[in-house]
Amino acid sequence: MNMPTFKRLIPVLLVGLAMGSCTEEKYTYGVNDVIVQPTDLSGKKSKTPEQYLNILYANLNQRAMSANQLVKATDVITSIGDKQVAYETVISKFMNDPDIILPSEESMRNDPESFVKETYQRFFVRVPTEAEKTWMINFINSNPDVTPEHVYYAFAIANEYYFY
Amino acid sequence: MKRRDFIKKTALATGAITVPYILPTGRLFAQTGSQKAEHVVFVLFAGGVRHQESILQRYLAESQDLDIEGNIMYNMLTGDAPELKVVYGTTPAGQQPGIQPISRILQTPLDQQGTLFPEVRFSKAGTGHFVGLSTGVSGHYGVTQGLRQRPINPTIFEYLRRFGGAKATDVWFVGNGIGNSTPLLNHSEHPDFGYKYAANFFAPNITFGSKGVEFLKGFKVYHPDEELVPIREMQAFLNNSFNLAGKEIPHLYNTDEEKADIKDFIRATFERLENNQVSFPPVTDNGDLSTIGYTTEILRWFKPKLTVVNMSSVDSCHGSYTSYLKSLHRGDHAVGHLWNFIQTQVPEMKDNTIMIIMPEHGRNYEPNPITDENDWFAFDHDSDPNSRRIFTQMVGPNVPANLRVGSEANPVGDAADTVLTIADILGIKQDVLATGLVDFNAMSLFDRI
Incomplete structure (x- = not known):
C-alpha cells in the first residue's frame, strides 16, 4: 500500500475505532438460594457455670463479680442437680440485690425499640432480627405489667444465654 | 390455698380422669405388681x-494391738459398747475428748429388725471411693471408671x-458434698439412659x-400468674428462636410443677433452718x-420412691484413727x-420403706505409718483383700427379721447386688436384668437369702 492510499484510509479507521469504543456491555445479576435461619448458632458452646455466673453478674451489676463470690456461687450451682432450677433460683436472688442496675420502666415504655435492641445486645451479644424486635416490642406494649426486670430475667434464663 | 396444696389437689383431681400413658419402654403404665x-x-x-x-x-x-473390743455401732448392730479407752463420743466440758458415747436411738438394733449380710465382697475394680459409689448406684464395676x-x-x-x-x-441422690465427683452420680453417660432419667440431686x-x-x-418469688406467665412466654419465644436441638440449659426433665416444688422446698428449708425445725440428729x-x-x-x-444418701466422714481414717x-x-x-x-415422722413411708445400708468398700488390714493424738495408726484402702470386705444390711417390710446370711468362710453378696435388690x-428387676448392663454376677439380695 502506497502512502497516499493509507492517508485516505485514516479517517475511516478513526471512525471505526470511535464507534467500537462506545459499545455498552450488559450485565445480568442473579441471587443464590440461601437457607434463612433466625440466627447462625451452629458453632455455639455452652458456658461453664463460672462463665455463666460471671457474665450474668456483670450484665446485671455492670461490674465484675469477685473471685471469692464466684467460687461460692459456682459451688451452689454444683450442689443442685437440675441446673435450670439452680440458675433460676440464683438469678432471682440476684434480682433482689439492691445494687443491680436495671433500665427504668419509663425508658422501656418510652422507647421500647431501643430497649429491646440494647437487651439483645447485652444478653445475646447480637442485634435482634426484625421479627424478634417486632415480637418483643409488641409484647412489651401489650403487657403493661411487664417490667424491665421481667424482661431481663427471661433473657437470663433463655437457652441462648447459656451458649456463646 | 397454698401453691403446693393447689398443685397436690389439682394432681388428685386430674388423676381421676387420667388416661393410660406409654412409658419410654413401650409399656402401658409402670409395673407395680410385685413391689416389696x-x-x-x-x-x-x-x-x-x-x-x-x-x-x-x-x-x-485388731488395729492398735490393744486388747479392747466392743461395738460402737449399736443402732445397727447387736453388741456391747467398749468400756475402756472410749474416744468416739462427744466431749462434755472439761472432760476427756470423746468420752461420752452418743445415746442409742433405736431400742432394737437394725440387725435384729432386718437381715444382715456380714460378708459381702467388693469383688472387682480398685477400692476407690468413686468407683465404689458408682458400683453401688449402677450395679456395674466401672473398672475403667475415672473421676470427673x-x-x-x-x-x-x-x-x-x-x-x-x-x-x-x-428419685433423689443426696451427696455429702460436691468433691470427688459426687454430683456426677445422679445419672450415667449411657446413651440409652442419661440425664432424661436422672435423679434430682442436692449437696445440702x-x-x-x-x-x-x-x-x-x-431468692425472689415471682407471682405465678402475674409475673411468671409473661416471663415464661418471653422465655418460650426466645427459646423458639434459638432452635438448635440439644442446645439448652442442662436439666433433669423435672416438669414445671416439679421445678416449682423444688424451689418451694429450698425456700421452706431455709425457713425451717431459721426456726430450728430441721430434723437433725440429736448430735x-x-x-x-x-x-x-x-x-x-x-x-x-x-x-421419694428412691432416696440414695452418701456419707464419707470415716475416710478421715487415712490420717486419724x-x-x-x-x-x-x-x-x-445418723x-x-x-x-x-421414717417410722415416726413420715406416715406415708412408715412400714412401707426398705432401708439398705452398705459401705462402698472397706479398708486395708495393715496400717499406714501415720499416727494420731492417741498414737494410733491410720489405715488406707488400696485394694488389699480386707478392703474388699463390706457388709449390707436391709430392714423394712418383707425383709426377714433377725437373719444373718453368710460368713467369713462363706461370703454371700456382692457390692453390685444393691441395684438389683x-x-x-x-x-x-426383670427390666433391669434384661438390659444386660449390670454385673453378670449381681443378684437381688432377696434371691441370695
Whole structure:
C-alpha cells in the first residue's frame, strides 16, 4: 500500500475505532438460594457455670463479680442437680440485690425499640432480627405489667444465654 | 390455698380422669405388681469402713494391738459398747475428748429388725471411693471408671424412671458434698439412659450452708400468674428462636410443677433452718450428720420412691484413727436417726420403706505409718483383700427379721447386688436384668437369702 492510499484510509479507521469504543456491555445479576435461619448458632458452646455466673453478674451489676463470690456461687450451682432450677433460683436472688442496675420502666415504655435492641445486645451479644424486635416490642406494649426486670430475667434464663 | 396444696389437689383431681400413658419402654403404665415396698432408702455408708471395727466389733483389738473390743455401732448392730479407752463420743466440758458415747436411738438394733449380710465382697475394680459409689448406684464395676466421669452404665435412678415410670422428684441422690465427683452420680453417660432419667440431686451442706445462704436464701418469688406467665412466654419465644436441638440449659426433665416444688422446698428449708425445725440428729457435729438431717427434710417433703444418701466422714481414717472411730459412731447415729424418722415422722413411708445400708468398700488390714493424738495408726484402702470386705444390711417390710446370711468362710453378696435388690423391691428387676448392663454376677439380695 502506497502512502497516499493509507492517508485516505485514516479517517475511516478513526471512525471505526470511535464507534467500537462506545459499545455498552450488559450485565445480568442473579441471587443464590440461601437457607434463612433466625440466627447462625451452629458453632455455639455452652458456658461453664463460672462463665455463666460471671457474665450474668456483670450484665446485671455492670461490674465484675469477685473471685471469692464466684467460687461460692459456682459451688451452689454444683450442689443442685437440675441446673435450670439452680440458675433460676440464683438469678432471682440476684434480682433482689439492691445494687443491680436495671433500665427504668419509663425508658422501656418510652422507647421500647431501643430497649429491646440494647437487651439483645447485652444478653445475646447480637442485634435482634426484625421479627424478634417486632415480637418483643409488641409484647412489651401489650403487657403493661411487664417490667424491665421481667424482661431481663427471661433473657437470663433463655437457652441462648447459656451458649456463646 | 397454698401453691403446693393447689398443685397436690389439682394432681388428685386430674388423676381421676387420667388416661393410660406409654412409658419410654413401650409399656402401658409402670409395673407395680410385685413391689416389696413403695419406698427405698439406700444409705451409702461410705468413706471406707474397716470390717474389724464394724461387723467384727474389735474396736482397738485388731488395729492398735490393744486388747479392747466392743461395738460402737449399736443402732445397727447387736453388741456391747467398749468400756475402756472410749474416744468416739462427744466431749462434755472439761472432760476427756470423746468420752461420752452418743445415746442409742433405736431400742432394737437394725440387725435384729432386718437381715444382715456380714460378708459381702467388693469383688472387682480398685477400692476407690468413686468407683465404689458408682458400683453401688449402677450395679456395674466401672473398672475403667475415672473421676470427673459419670458412671458408664445406667444408675438405679435411671432404671426406675425409665422402667418404673417414676418422675424426677421421685428419685433423689443426696451427696455429702460436691468433691470427688459426687454430683456426677445422679445419672450415667449411657446413651440409652442419661440425664432424661436422672435423679434430682442436692449437696445440702452447700445448698443450705453459708454459700447457699449467700446465693439462694431469700431468692425472689415471682407471682405465678402475674409475673411468671409473661416471663415464661418471653422465655418460650426466645427459646423458639434459638432452635438448635440439644442446645439448652442442662436439666433433669423435672416438669414445671416439679421445678416449682423444688424451689418451694429450698425456700421452706431455709425457713425451717431459721426456726430450728430441721430434723437433725440429736448430735450433729459433722458433715454426715447434717447431710442426714437434710435428707429427712427431703423425705418429709417429696416422699421419694428412691432416696440414695452418701456419707464419707470415716475416710478421715487415712490420717486419724481416732477421728475414724468418731465418724463411724456418728454414721451409726445418723442411720438410727434416719430410720427412726421414717417410722415416726413420715406416715406415708412408715412400714412401707426398705432401708439398705452398705459401705462402698472397706479398708486395708495393715496400717499406714501415720499416727494420731492417741498414737494410733491410720489405715488406707488400696485394694488389699480386707478392703474388699463390706457388709449390707436391709430392714423394712418383707425383709426377714433377725437373719444373718453368710460368713467369713462363706461370703454371700456382692457390692453390685444393691441395684438389683432395689429393682426387686420396686418391681422392675426383670427390666433391669434384661438390659444386660449390670454385673453378670449381681443378684437381688432377696434371691441370695
